[in-house]
Amino acid sequence: MTVPFERAAVLGLGQIGGSLLHALRAGGVDTIGYDTDADTAAAASTAGFTVAPDDAAALRDADLVVLAMPLPQVIDALRSAAPHIATGAVLTDVGTLKSPVRDAVRKHAPQTMFVGGHPLAGVEETGWAAATPDLFRDAPWALTLEDDTDLDAWLRVAALVCDLGARPVPTTAADQDAAVARVIGLPHVLAEALALTGLHGGPLGLSLAAGSYRSGSRVARTRPELVSTWCDGNPALVDALDDAIARLAQARDALAAAGSVLPLARAGHRARIEWEQRRVEPVQIDGDADQLRALGRQGGWVTAVVPAPDAERGVRLLGRRPAASAG
Known part of the structure; x- marks a missing residue:
């Protein structure tokens, strides 16, 4: 597919937003950033990135808008940005919790095509200095697909996430x-x-x-x-x-009674090993919302959004899901 978006505005340039600014530009997307913190904005500009003086300037002609600020700042950012988001633009975010952002968008920017996002790629370091273009490589990236989500917008964001080297996981806000x-x-x-x-x-x-x-x-x-x-x-x-x-209480009671934590240790060891050694198998589905959500609930993810002239929406999704146990 061609690049899903032509111009992206990233609002918030901390570790995740800054990394996205790096990665989008490296992927050929015309990208502009904005941050309310003057020092952060200056650091990004000094590094050679285009940084807008305000959100209105950043959002001009952007067909992808990314909210990359901490959750407590999302509502104010939405109120300020909503009047400047172009008709037909896709809005996404990178926050850990999806239900609060979904509710805020429905209240403050209902006219936007929103696809909630959560790249699970951060580390304990924060800020622009921790940003890197490779942060999202092989990382899971939850993308919310609700009943009122525009499926074409979701597919475009999923294609972009694949282009960034990450693994889009279809889900609902509640499940995520x-x-x-x-x-x-x-x-x-x-x-x-x-x-x-x-x-x-x-x-x-x-x-x-x-x-x-x-x-x-x-x-x-x-x-x-x-x-x-x-x-x-x-x-x-x-x-x-x-x-x-x-x-923990069960382990504590066992020790208090001169027993052992061995049952917990065995169960935890088995759970960790099974997670590390889980096998996955390829899967191919059409662009159907129910099938996509089912893929996410099965622990699967999308690997590519490809043209499929015989499919109803003109695309087919390739992915991976955990293989059925042989036992």
């Missing part, structure tokens, strides 16, 4: 938020608790801390205000915490 509660929100909460528990054990424990402590608490280095935006307002995280607490 429930999933990331367990694989993003919960790990961050556990990392903070581990960091504190180790600290409260005294200096001897910290002097003996090695790989297990460092790996388990690594993401506690993330800026706290970012962690809160990934966790707060997501009811699914409560269920995930209840699940984890129940498993």
